[in-house]
Amino acid sequence: xxxxxxMGEKTSSHEHHAVGRVVRRKDGLxxxxxxxxxxxxxxxxxxxxxxxxxxxxxxxxxxxxDTAEAEAMGAVCLTYADVPKLKYNERIVxxxxxxxxxxxxxxxxxxxxxxxxxAVAAPTEALxxxxxxxxxxxxxxxxxxxxxxxxxxxxxxxxxxTVRLEDAEIxxxxxxxxxxxxxxxxxxxxxxxxxxxxxREYSTQPIYHAQMxxxxxxxxxxxxxxxxxxxxxxxxxxxxxxxxxxxxxxxHKINVKKIAxxxxxxxxxxxxxxxPICVGLALKSRHPVKLVTTREEDxxxxxxxxxxxxxxxxxxxxxxxxxxxxxxxxxxxxxxxxAFPFLGGLAGxxxxxxxxxxxxxxxxxxxxxxTPTCAMQGFGAPQVTFAVESLMDEIAHELxxxxxxxxxxxYIGLGGTFWGQGPAVKSIIRSDGVSELxxxxxxxxxxxxxxxxxxxxxxxxxxxxxxxxxxxxGVGHPKATGAEMIDYSGAIVKINEDxxxxxxxxxxxxxxxxxxxxxxxxxxxxxxPIDMVGMSPVDTRTSIYDxxxxxxxxxxxxxxxxxxxxxxAKGILLDYAGRVLDVLPDSLVVEPEPQLxxxxxxxxxxxxxxxxxxxxxxxxxxxxxGTISAVESVRQVNCPPAYVIYYVEVEVDTDTGNVKTCRAxxxxxxxxxxxxxxxxxxxxxxxxxxxxxxxxxxxxxxxETGELLNRGFWVDGKTPAMGEMPPLEDIHxxxxxxxxxxxxxGAKGLGEASxxxxxxxxANALYNALGVRFYQLPVTPEKVLAALARxxxx
Amino acid sequence: xxxxxxxxxxxxxxxxxVVRPNDLLLNVIRDHELLTGTKYGCGIGECGTCTVQVDGxxxxxxxxxxxxxxxxxxxxxxxxxxGGRLDPVQEAFLDHAAxxxxxxxxxxxxxxxxxxxxxxxxxxxxxxxxxxxCLCRCxxxxxxxxxxxxxxxxxx
Numbered sequence: 001x002x003x004x005x006x007m008g009e010k011t012s013s014h015e016h017h018a019v020g021r022v023v024r025r026k027d028g029l030x031x032x033x034x035x036x037x038x039x040x041x042x043x044x045x046x047x048x049x050x051x052x053x054x055x056x057x058x059x060x061x062x063x064x065x066d067t068a069e070a071e072a073m074g075a076v077c078l079t080y081a082d083v084p085k086l087k088y089n090e091r092i093v094x095x096x097x098x099x100x101x102x103x104x105x106x107x108x109x110x111x112x113x114x115x116x117x118x119a120v121a122a123p124t125e126a127l128x129x130x131x132x133x134x135x136x137x138x139x140x141x142x143x144x145x146x147x148x149x150x151x152x153x154x155x156x157x158x159x160x161x162t163v164r165l166e167d168a169e170i171x172x173x174x175x176x177x178x179x180x181x182x183x184x185x186x187x188x189x190x191x192x193x194x195x196x197x198x199x200r201e202y203s204t205q206p207i208y209h210a211q212m213x214x215x216x217x218x219x220x221x222x223x224x225x226x227x228x229x230x231x232x233x234x235x236x237x238x239x240x241x242x243x244x245x246x247x248x249x250x251x252h253k254i255n256v257k258k259i260a261x262x263x264x265x266x267x268x269x270x271x272x273x274x275x276p277i278c279v280g281l282a283l284k285s286r287h288p289v290k291l292v293t294t295r296e297e298d299x300x301x302x303x304x305x306x307x308x309x310x311x312x313x314x315x316x317x318x319x320x321x322x323x324x325x326x327x328x329x330x331x332x333x334x335x336x337x338x339a340f341p342f343l344g345g346l347a348g349x350x351x352x353x354x355x356x357x358x359x360x361x362x363x364x365x366x367x368x369x370x371t372p373t374c375a376m377q378g379f380g381a382p383q384v385t386f387a388v389e390s391l392m393d394e395i396a397h398e399l400x401x402x403x404x405x406x407x408x409x410x411y412i413g414l415g416g417t418f419w420g421q422g423p424a425v426k427s428i429i430r431s432d433g434v435s436e437l438x439x440x441x442x443x444x445x446x447x448x449x450x451x452x453x454x455x456x457x458x459x460x461x462x463x464x465x466x467x468x469x470x471x472x473x474g475v476g477h478p479k480a481t482g483a484e485m486i487d488y489s490g491a492i493v494k495i496n497e498d499x500x501x502x503x504x505x506x507x508x509x510x511x512x513x514x515x516x517x518x519x520x521x522x523x524x525x526x527x528x529p530i531d532m533v534g535m536s537p538v539d540t541r542t543s544i545y546d547x548x549x550x551x552x553x554x555x556x557x558x559x560x561x562x563x564x565x566x567x568x569a570k571g572i573l574l575d576y577a578g579r580v581l582d583v584l585p586d587s588l589v590v591e592p593e594p595q596l597x598x599x600x601x602x603x604x605x606x607x608x609x610x611x612x613x614x615x616x617x618x619x620x621x622x623x624x625x626g627t628i629s630a631v632e633s634v635r636q637v638n639c640p641p642a643y644v645i646y647y648v649e650v651e652v653d654t655d656t657g658n659v660k661t662c663r664a665x666x667x668x669x670x671x672x673x674x675x676x677x678x679x680x681x682x683x684x685x686x687x688x689x690x691x692x693x694x695x696x697x698x699x700x701x702x703x704e705t706g707e708l709l710n711r712g713f714w715v716d717g718k719t720p721a722m723g724e725m726p727p728l729e730d731i732h733x734x735x736x737x738x739x740x741x742x743x744x745x746g747a748k749g750l751g752e753a754s755x756x757x758x759x760x761x762x763a764n765a766l767y768n769a770l771g772v773r774f775y776q777l778p779v780t781p782e783k784v785l786a787a788l789a790r791x792x793x794x
Numbered sequence: 795x796x797x798x799x800x801x802x803x804x805x806x807x808x809x810x811x812v813v814r815p816n817d818l819l820l821n822v823i824r825d826h827e828l829l830t831g832t833k834y835g836c837g838i839g840e841c842g843t844c845t846v847q848v849d850g851x852x853x854x855x856x857x858x859x860x861x862x863x864x865x866x867x868x869x870x871x872x873x874x875x876x877g878g879r880l881d882p883v884q885e886a887f888l889d890h891a892a893x894x895x896x897x898x899x900x901x902x903x904x905x906x907x908x909x910x911x912x913x914x915x916x917x918x919x920x921x922x923x924x925x926x927x928c929l930c931r932c933x934x935x936x937x938x939x940x941x942x943x944x945x946x947x948x949x950x
Contacts, residue, residue, distance in 0.1 A: 024888045031896030032884040032903060034831015034871035041830035125825075210931050212835055212843055212897035262833075262897030263931050295836040511895030511932045677891035677937075684934030685894065713840040713929055722935040723926045727918060731936055 050291035055110030058706025066136035075131030091270035111334035114300025190323025190358025194314025213262020226253025235548030266375035304376035339365035344422025345380035389467035389760030420472035420639025433669030433736020454771015463769025467760030473749030474553030476636030488635035490544030499598035499614025513678035514554035525566035527590030528599035552749030568630035646761035657781030671740035690758020805873025842928030871900035890941035894932030
């Protein structure tokens with residue numbers, strides 16, 4: 001340890017043979033040759049195809065589904081009458097006291113356009129499609145509620161009468177799914193102490209995840225009454241537990257396979273809606289059934305939480321924040337997938353951005369008849385960071401101080417308390433690269449040379465904006481019981497008889513390289529070359545529990561489990577080696593030997609005492625000493641912030657309102673960088689997604705009918721493509737020289753952080769270009785033109 | 795529905811397949827030939843992940859009727875590596891971390907191959923223009939552009 005107290009030393013990557021090295025990713029070969037199997041690609045003997053029927057009404061009781069014609073075609077049909085009626089919550093990350101359950105496999109009521117309420121399976125996909133169209137449905141349309149105001153109006157039709165919380169059915173009043181308030185300090189005294197007050201309202205929109213793979217699943221009924229499932233999921237174990245609970249099948253008879261995920265961005269934390277339906281079809285038809293949703297169906301299934309934030313800040317004359325009051329209104333659509341932790345996340349991320357002695361947070365989540373909302377890269381952080389980073393920029397300009405300096409003065413860094421995800425998840429910050437990143441970014445973008453806000457007059461106006469933020473690294477914290485969220489990972493590490501290593505972990509790789517990092521962590525600890533470590537294909541029968549790969553916890557929390565298992569296995573390895581070499585195990589080291597292509601165990605003081613890892617493992621086998629292996633579960637007791645800073649330069653065409661991204665400087669403090677190339681790729685991916693959120697993407701519904709108006713990537717929606725990105729030479733990525741003492745080899749998270757500050761940076765860049773503040777996302781060309789027209793009129 | 799037998803070469807091998815007039819090339823490749831490297835992403839030609847080469851040209855197989863491939867040479871991602879040797883584009887995607895989740899990768903690589911066949915030395919702008927119909931939600935595209943340009947630099 002060196003430097004400031006609590007600031008870990010940087011273990012530079014040249015001391016590592018695996019961590020921090022750039023190598024070809026292990027799953028890359030399968031992905032570039034088309035061999036990788038995704039949920040769409042599973043094909044089984046005797047397999048049938050499933051299709052679901054989705055409601056054309058936003059809110060309707062399903063009075064009857066006549067299946068006679070479909071069945072006469074040879075299809076097996078599944079309706080409300082055929083499925084268990086248990087209410088569940090599809091995201092069992094929260095513990096039972098905090099889990100609001102309003103879902104059923106198939107319901108007798110549709111709560112949004114596109115909600116599935118019956119399904120068919122047939123020997124061919126064409127017949128399944130024909131059969132699903134032959135279902136005759138009687139609906140009783142109910143009041144369509146498409147706004148928070150309408151939902152809360154007295155006399156509004158209840159979207160859910162009751163939901164289940166533990167064993168009780170609790171009533172839902174005024175369509176309020178859940179409220180959550182958090183208070184710190186004395187808010188009245190805080191505002192009384194304040195010398196000026198600023199209050200603003202920010203709105204953020206729902207957007208579609210737009211993961212490239214639509215949700216799909218294949219299920220095979222097993223002779224023993226069990227089921228094997230190949231799903232899109234971020235958690236095979238939670239999927240298994242939910243299916244066991246719903247269908248009352250013992251867990252050992254349910255096997256959920258981990259397969260590659262074609263993107264998710266949070267939309268598969270929960271068990272996707274088609275998974276239990278497909279299980280029902282397979283159990284009823286006694287055939288394997290594959291159910292692949294179309295893009296249009298998928299767009300109807302999940303969006304990011306739209307959030308309206310009213311934020312009032314009380315400050316000292318010098319700009320020191322004293323008190324803050326935030327109202328957050330979240331329209332959650334038809335189902336409460338995770339509104340309670342989301343409301344907590346908003347509060348926690350707000351509390352962790354800038355020091356605020358007195359704060360009051362009031363969050364409310366409202367049901368409407370729209371697509372269900374769920375986590376999407378950031379879980380509240382993009383929303384709250386947009387609001388806070390915009391407001392802090394505005395205050396800095398009011399005060400006439402540099403926003404970078406102002407934010408550096410008041411942000412929560414080293415030694416401060418970070419709320420990893422809501423008030424129940426807190427830890428002390430032990431690594432912090434913010435000032436370093438802000439300094440580097442300012443140089444790369446030319447911060448000091450930017451125009452004065454609103455000083456330009458031509459058609460094209462450029463502006464530079466900055467925002468900072470973070471995501472948590474997992475939701476670990478020190479309390480032993482009473483956790484709101486489960487947060488642990490497991491790993492199995494096994495040393496093979498040729499010196500290679502198998503790692504079995506149910507952690508999911510979103511594509512960012514989590515499993516690549518795990519392999520490097522294990523290789524580093526064991527002292528074997530990275531190419532001798534394999535990430536095993538796993539399923540729920542052969543792996544141990546991992547909660548889900550969310551909350552930017554893969555490398556930090558999943559990596560900690562793998563690291564611990566590798567350490568334990570290494571201890572066994574050295575014990576055996578000590579016996580064989582007749583030295584004390586503590587005198588031994590393991591290092592990769594490039595010429596042998598594997599790890600070598602030797603005693604530095606007696607260098608002739610040496611044996612390769614493979615020779616030792618083989619000896620263990622021949623002597624029947626057993627397999628060198630370890631199984632470990634780990635919950636981290638910290639949740640370090642994965643800081644990210646953004647500087648972007650935009651060019652506004654004041655004739656068209658179009659906003660072009662010209663340059664970007666993106667910095668990450670992820671502690672030790674385990675996969676440098678993939679980490680840079682995550683940041684740039686964050687820029688692409690974040691710019692879509694800031695400027696163009698928005699899911700919209702017809703207010704009368706509740707019909708979703710965007711059903712595509714481009715035709716009636718917009719998703720950033722290659723043309724929207726700045727040229728290569730104008731995208732800068734960089735990493736701070738930090739080391740997280742609680743992380744594996746000093747690493748913490750990165751993934752979700754990569755886009756969290758993005759919208760705030762764009763809003764601030766637009767202010768710099770035009771001298772106009774934007775408080776509503778996305779800042780579309782129409783909004784830019786309207787704002788310019790208002791300016792002209794004023 | 796009337797069926798028709800079409801003959802084409804798929805990754806260099808002759809094929810005869812009985813198809814219906816409305817069968818899509820994508821479904822023939824995936825469901826009949828079980829070559830699942832070619833992906834369904836949107837079904838309406840918006841995302842590019844279903845791209846294959848037909849007679850050397852990039853084609854959206856989700857919008858192409860299978861009968862249109864009659865007599866043609868079809869190459870999918872599985873056919874790009876010749877004799878087990880990766881195409882330089884595939885190598886470049888690995889070396890430049892241009893692969894994240896991997897779902898857009900087959901279409902992205904097939905389109906990039908066509909680009910380089912048509913314009914062996916493209917500018918960055920040309921790469922971005924040619925590939926603008928291929929969506930990727932993970933990478934932010936920079937690594938993909940870099941990978942394609944690196945192939946051109948090596949003259950492969």
